[in-house]
Amino acid sequence: MVPMPLTLPFAELEVGQQLYWQLGNLRVHGQVFLSSWVVIGALLTLVVLGSRKMQREPRGLQNLLEYLWTYIRDLAREQIGEKAYRDWLPFIGTLFLFIFVCNWGGALIPWKIIELPNGELGAPTADINTTVAMALLVSLSYFYAGLSRKGLRYFEYYVEPTPIMLPFKIIEDFTKPLSLSFRLFGNILADELVVAVLAFLVPLFVPLPAMFLGLFTSAIQALIFATLAANYIGEAVHEESH
Amino acid sequence: MTSWLLLATADAATGAAAGASEGGLFDLDATLPLMAVQVVLLTFILNALFFRPVGRAVEEREGYIATSKADAKQKLAQAERLASDLSEQLREARQAAQGLIVQAEQESDQLYREALAAAQAESIAVREQARSLIEAEKSTALAALREDADRLGSLIVDRLLAA
Known part of the structure; x- marks a missing residue:
């Protein structure tokens, strides 16, 4: 790599650099796992602290957790429907919380303080592997949801309302994970890049609006991903009223 | 500024071209399945620690609130029923009291009238008796006077005649 012409400690920018770990003959992106462990650790800490002593009159963190729970419940119930949403609530909720904390963690935690030999820490969702992994999980789960609830009748969905829809529905099965993963990946990476570019050009104050906008986008992206995942599952388990 | 932008695109391009060995933005490798796992x-974990x-x-809590709400509704209905019962009873009692008062007034009026009538009759009777007594005494007195007068007259006549 050509060294940067100007090296500010917090405003360096590396794109597409990975910290490779060798596991057997597999190579993985170490920085993604490191930051995702931090994110998961934060999430689990919050959850464990908040649900230690559940009371009928909630106090402290329990309020936050219950708020999150009802928020996710309403989201899942609205998208999946009254009958099946309970089975998928944990999955949808985990997607939402994980993406949300990843995005905000990427924006709020000063990762640059930690020097890596190669690559840089950031939001795990700014790596295509993470988003594709989650999008494929969503695909698997809506197939599983549809097949387990309706059996082979699930495939009637492909020819409804008319058989003309068949090719489009098949294409949809590919575009769904593609759009899910690239939307999240693109938004988060673009946000990080914009903030980094602005910070690189003008280190003070100027990046702040972009940072706030980035926080907003991050939250919206988490919501969009979870809502779409729930919506796909809901479509798969939806019973046509004949 | 353009230098690193070019650098980034070039880097991404080489990453994409050279595959996993070089890295890059679209570098899919074993991170994907491991991240999925x-x-x-x-x-x-979250299901066990958070969602459940x-x-x-x-x-x-929702159940508790629903049941206590239903409970409270039931109790309110009961209280309203009791209140209406009691006000009904109160109304009846008022009516009964009113009736009793009217009846007592009528009775006392009746008694008053009876007593008045009795007293008047008695007074009339007493007066009548007294007058008849007076009449009788007057007539006896007159009779006695007349007799005396007769006797005196006859006595005078006798004396005069005798004389």
């Missing part, structure tokens, strides 16, 4: 594990306990707490 990690997310699935996180789902199970918090869901149970929230739903228990």
Whole structure:
């Protein structure tokens, strides 16, 4: 790599650099796992602290957790429907919380303080592997949801309302994970890049609006991903009223 | 500024071209399945630590609120029924009291009238008796006077005649 012409400690920018770990003959992106462990650790800490002593009159963190729970419940119930949403609530909720904390963690935690030999820490969702992994999980789960609830009748969905829809529905099965993963990946990476570019050009104050906008986008992206995942599952388990 | 932008695109391009060996933005490798496994594990952990306990707490509270609301509604209905019962009883009691008062007034009026009539009759009778007594005494007195007068007259006549 050509060294940067100007090296500010917090405003360096590396794109597409990975910290490779060798596991057997597999190579993985170490920085993604490191930051995702931090994110998961934060999430689990919050959850464990908040649900230690559940009371009928909630106090402290329990309020936050219950708020999150009802928020996710309403989201899942609205998208999946009254009958099946309970089975998928944990999955949808985990997607939402994980993406949300990843995005905000990427924006709020000063990762640059930690020097890596190669690559840089950031939001795990700014790596295509993470988003594709989650999008494929969503695909698997809506197939599983549809097949387990309706059996082979699930495939009637492909020819409804008319058989003309068949090719489009098949294409949809590919575009769904593609759009899910690239939307999240693109938004988060673009946000990080914009903030980094602005910070690189003008280190003070100027990046702040972009940072706030980035926080907003991050939250919206988490919501969009979870809502779409729930919506796909809901479509798969939806019973046509004949 | 353009230098690193070019650098980034060039880097991404080489990354994409050279595949996993060079890195890059679209570098798919074993991170993907491992991340998927990690997310699935996180789902199970969060289900055990977060979704189930918090869901149970929230739903228990919702149930508790629903039952206490129904309870309170039932109690309110009962209280309203009791209140209407009591006001009904109160109304009846008022009516009864009113009736009793009217009856007592009528009775006392009746008694008053009877007593008045009796007293008047008695007074009339007493007066009548007294007058008849007076009449009788007057007539006896007159009779006695007349007799005396007769006797005196005859006595005078006798004396005069005798004389």
